[in-house]
Amino acid sequence: MVTKVRAVQYGCGPIGCGVVRFACQRPDIEIVGAIDIDKSLVGRDLGEVAGLNRKLGVSISDDADAILSKTKPDLVFLTTSSSFKKIHPQLEHCIKAGANIASTCEELSYPYRKAPQLSAEIDRLAKANNVTVLATGVNPGFLMDTWPLAMTGVCQQVEQIRVARVQNASSRRGTFQKKIGAGCTLEEFGERVAAGTLKHVGLPESIAMVASGLGWELDDITETIEPIIAKTQVKTDFVTVKPGQAAGVRQVGRGSRAGKDLIILEFEASVGAPESYDAVYITGTPNMEVVIKGGTHGDIATTAMVVNSIHRVVDAPPGLITMKDLPVVSALGARA
């Protein structure tokens, strides 16, 4: 039997609450503390905030150090931000408290390229405190990096790799539909792109991880972002999109060398999309086409991946690691 992991939830937003709901179903996890800076959450029971309809006996606190030193967790689920820079002080607190970290921070999933110095610092600190730090999730963390890399294992050579993630967002959370710009005029869409509030974070991190796995030195990693424009009216529970407005977003990341795109990641999320799927296309020996029919539900998959990774994280050698360094992360089978 696996050892029960004593965990603190750090960040009680939608993803953090999803992690808590799933973690509470697991026989191998005990949630022993919760941290959030949101004053409206402080003092409330984590079970109620997470929508469990029962108390967990865990009160949300804004005093991270107090919770970490009082509970001495094996691991912290860190789900506060997409930005490595923003979570950096939080990482330091957790590491110094001797806690392993499983985070959903997109930029931390493969941070060496954008933040080599900060990555080296966190790696040193983690090693000094004998803990392991991992960021994972569905994307980045799996669909556009670990999964395509794993599929290349049966190829003798790879010349180009393309991953497409196409999501019909019609049945997703309202906040997700708004996040992808559904219902924006094209002008609003452009403003939100300029303000940086619309972008899916993680394509460059996935590209860098795939390149590293395949031994490719890239000259450049670029990203484009544009609206998917509704041709007909689309109505969901949360938004109505008129023809000509944005139904969602299309982002393409490219990793190139000598003017040739070696890695192409296509991310599309829009309401009213005809179908959802994830696909890996490998040009090489042999060519491969691998498809997840119906796609992968982002929220379920991200909470699954971060929770499923915990024993691998606890067992891994200390330091800052990525999904590429970790043995296969799998689910727990249903109990008898």
Place this chain on the structure above:
Amino acid sequence: MVTKVRAVQYGCGPIGCGVVRFACQRPDIEIVGAIDIDKSLVGRDLGEVAGLNRKLGVSISDDADAILSKTKPDLVFLTTSSSFKKIHPQLEHCIKAGANIASTCEELSYPYRKAPQLSAEIDRLAKANNVTVLATGVNPGFLMDTWPLAMTGVCQQVEQIRVARVQNASSRRGTFQKKIGAGCTLEEFGERVAAGTLKHVGLPESIAMVASGLGWELDDITETIEPIIAKTQVKTDFVTVKPGQAAGVRQVGRGSRAGKDLIILEFEASVGAPESYDAVYITGTPNMEVVIKGGTHGDIATTAMVVNSIHRVVDAPPGLITMKDLPVVSALGARA
């Protein structure tokens, strides 16, 4: 730049020769020796035997100990047999010579259930000699164990997992077509099943690995084997199958608990099959269906996987390990 791995090829049959052909294309591998007990191969150059149309300056020898002690390889590609028991003395020679091992021995891919004592012995010996022993390939090694396990990483729970590998063998090697019984009468097919010469080896190993990954204790692992019967005549370059004869084989492995099949592995290989594909079907939260369109070419994929795994094997902690213990194995990207 990765260190060049100095490797000995042990077993110069079709798979071993495939490994050599692929390894010789890699900038990170040097083949320094070759071993085979077949007197008709001894003394010949490995490059010629492997069909490279050039000499490698490596003469095939039947004296394993001499080759191992003379070349002191980092790693041995061990491709002599499907049987753990048969390769056991070969493993011992390699381990005692201080060589890591990447093998295609199907029974070694997850040997703990069928041969717990032998596994423990090899594990102890490998640790004592500071080397790592892995068996891998396409199946077992990837399609029916590592790959489905990896796909469950984005699931919150798994109730049942089914993998289907369906191969149209029409364009495969003649020896492969004969191996799967194509062109046998049903009586001959039954005789070959009874003699154990027709069976694909590895379903129970894959089932045991998946169960271990998902934390399932199985009551039973069973296998069935039956002919796929040709409805119309099928003609390939190597065999003609008449209606009513065997076009190939269908094998099903089942891992069950309390009378319920939790893991179902379906292996079909026949000439004239309408299509080839590999698919993982997960019943759980959420359900998943993942398909490799056109399937996976067994020989290419097995040689790819065993060669692609070498740096992971060399870097892994010593002992007998399985694909479940290893960080993601990926291909090398094409050079600039």
